[in-house]
Amino acid sequence: MKTIQSIAISTLVLLFCSTALADDKTELPVEGRLTDLTGDDPYYYTKDQIIDEDNAQKNVIGTGRVKTTHSKIPHLPIYSGYMNTNYTYRFVNVVEQTFTMVGEGKHGLWRVQDNGTIREYRKKGTKGLPENADLFAEENQATIANQYSSYIPEESWDGYKHPHQKLAEDGHLNFIDLPLNHPKYKGKYAGHPAIDLPHFYCTMSANRYPYAKKAIDYAFNQPGAGEVGPLGKRAGLDVNELYTKVMRVDLFPDARAWINVGGEDESTVNWQAVDVSKTDAEFYLIERPFFNEPYLFITAVFNNADNQDFQYVRPDGAYYASLEDQAKQIKTEVTHEPRFHLENGKTASAKGLPI
Numbered sequence: 001m002k003t004i005q006s007i008a009i010s011t012l013v014l015l016f017c018s019t020a021l022a023d024d025k026t027e028l029p030v031e032g033r034l035t036d037l038t039g040d041d042p043y044y045y046t047k048d049q050i051i052d053e054d055n056a057q058k059n060v061i062g063t064g065r066v067k068t069t070h071s072k073i074p075h076l077p078i079y080s081g082y083m084n085t086n087y088t089y090r091f092v093n094v095v096e097q098t099f100t101m102v103g104e105g106k107h108g109l110w111r112v113q114d115n116g117t118i119r120e121y122r123k124k125g126t127k128g129l130p131e132n133a134d135l136f137a138e139e140n141q142a143t144i145a146n147q148y149s150s151y152i153p154e155e156s157w158d159g160y161k162h163p164h165q166k167l168a169e170d171g172h173l174n175f176i177d178l179p180l181n182h183p184k185y186k187g188k189y190a191g192h193p194a195i196d197l198p199h200f201y202c203t204m205s206a207n208r209y210p211y212a213k214k215a216i217d218y219a220f221n222q223p224g225a226g227e228v229g230p231l232g233k234r235a236g237l238d239v240n241e242l243y244t245k246v247m248r249v250d251l252f253p254d255a256r257a258w259i260n261v262g263g264e265d266e267s268t269v270n271w272q273a274v275d276v277s278k279t280d281a282e283f284y285l286i287e288r289p290f291f292n293e294p295y296l297f298i299t300a301v302f303n304n305a306d307n308q309d310f311q312y313v314r315p316d317g318a319y320y321a322s323l324e325d326q327a328k329q330i331k332t333e334v335t336h337e338p339r340f341h342l343e344n345g346k347t348a349s350a351k352g353l354p355i
Contacts, residue, residue, distance in 0.1 A: 042077030042218075079219075081212030083205035083296060090204055092215045099219045101249070101285065108353075109200035109300065113312065114236040116195045116319030118182075120148035121175045121292070124155055128172040135176055136183070144184055148176055150241040151289040159292035179318040180239065189239070194326050195319075196311045197234040199299045204285075207293035216296065220245045220287070231282045231301040244294065245287035257281060257300060259340050262351035272348060278341035279304050302340070309338035 038044045049066040051058050060070050068074050079094040090103030122128040126147035133140055152159035161174040168174050180189040209216060219225060225247040228238040237243050251257075256273040263270050274281070282301045287294050303310050308331045313320060315332040323330065337349035 038078070038080065042079055042214075043075060045078065046075060077218065079215035081209075081215040083209045083212045085203050085206065090212075092212050092219075094215050094218055097222070099215075099247070099249070103204070107202060107298070109202045109298070111198050111200050113198040114195050114239070114242065115314055115317070116180050116236070116322070117177045117317070118150050118180070118185075118239065118241045119175055119177050120144070120150050120184075120241075121152060121159055121161055122168070122173060123147050123149060123152055124158070128168070128174070129176065130172055131167055133173065135178060141183055144176065144178070144182075151244065152292060155292060157291055157293060179322050181319075181322040185241075192238075193230075193234050194313055194323055194330055195234060195236040195239075196313045196330055197231060197301055197303055198310060198312075199232075199235040199237070199284075199301045201286075201297045201299035203290070203295055203297055205296040207290070207295055209294075209296050212296075216287075220247060224248075228284075229282045231280060231303055232284060234303070235299075235301045237284060237286065237299070237301070243286050243288050247285045249283050249285055251283060256343075257302075259342075259348070259350040260353060261342075261348040267354050269353065272346075273343040274302075275341040275343045302338075304339065304341070307339060309335040 039047070041047060043065075046066045051061060051063050051066060053063060055063075061068055061072075066075070076096055077094070080092070082089050082091045084090065088104055090101055092099070092101045094100075127143070128147055129135075129140060129143055135144065165174050178184060180192060180195075205212065225245070227248060228246055229248060232238065232246070232248065237246055240246075257276065258271040258273050261270050261272050262268050280303045284299050284301075286297050286299055288297065289295075311331040312334045313323070313327075313330045313332060315327075315330075320327060337351060339347050339349050341347055
């Protein structure tokens with residue numbers, strides 16, 4: 001499936017796309033005037049095209065509902081949907097195996113970085129592990145495999161436990177943090193590149209995104225979905241215990257990623273477009289559990305070939321220890337204001353927005 005996306009990206013990064021605005025005289029449709037053309041049928045456009053035995057077209061495309069063109073090219077499903085946060089709407093469509101997502105003209109993103117660790121929550125009704133249990137001990141592996149999970153769909157919101165709820169009333173662990181090399185994952189992440197890049201994300205939907213689900217489910221089930229690029233892997237987007245669905249997307253040609261380069265004081269805001277031919281970038285639509293409910297997010301990953309500004313691994317803990325020889329080449333100090341190459345030919349550091 002081809003993927004094209006035009007939406008906006010920062011607290012640190014911003015995406016803009018061109019916008020067509022209605023004039024002041026534009027009115028909302030009268031109730032009943034606008035109907036759902038699909039009728040819950042992704043092939044709705046052929047609903048009235050039935051070839052019977054008396055129709056000469058049967059010699060070309062057969063009888064019954066039309067399923068192909070005269071050239072025997074199969075018709076393809078069409079899906080449409082929408083999602084929102086804070087009454088801000090994003091519209092998704094699948095037409096001719098091309099997924100598009102169009103939302104507001106600009107949208108800010110938050111910087112976040114995974115640390116090579118998967119938080120797994122204790123399932124309801126299980127005993128779990130006691131505090132200070134050895135997570136690598138052989139005698140604890142069955143408990144970890146059967147009584148903890150990164151996502152527990154059947155428990156909905158109750159499956160999530162806040163950081164201060166680490167211990168249950170019985171003194172056992174409500175959640176555990178497992179590095180990628182933990183035996184539970186059976187070597188799935190052996191040889192994985194170090195997770196040394198942040199990504200810049202923001203929420204696009206409500207939980208379970210009911211009005212976009214059919215379109216999104218279809219898109220996520222195509223062969224092109226689930227393919228994570230080299231930057232995405234370094235941001236950990238292929239760790240499917242954390243990111244349950246992933247689809248790489250492209251910006252429309254007139255869309256841009258922008259950063260605030262600031263100015264003479266902290267109150268100055270100056271947005272400049274990023275040159276993604278020099279600062280490498282990958283964009284994704286992702287699903288991940290959020291308070292143990294599935295939500296959709298957009299996210300962007302950046303890196304420069306000529307510096308290590310975006311790169312960082314926290315030099316502590318089980319994940320860092322698991323990197324072994326890789327750790328020698330890893331940057332272990334955070335660059336809080338990474339540099340971006342700009343379309344104006346300059347290089348500038350991204351500044352956080354004034355509050």
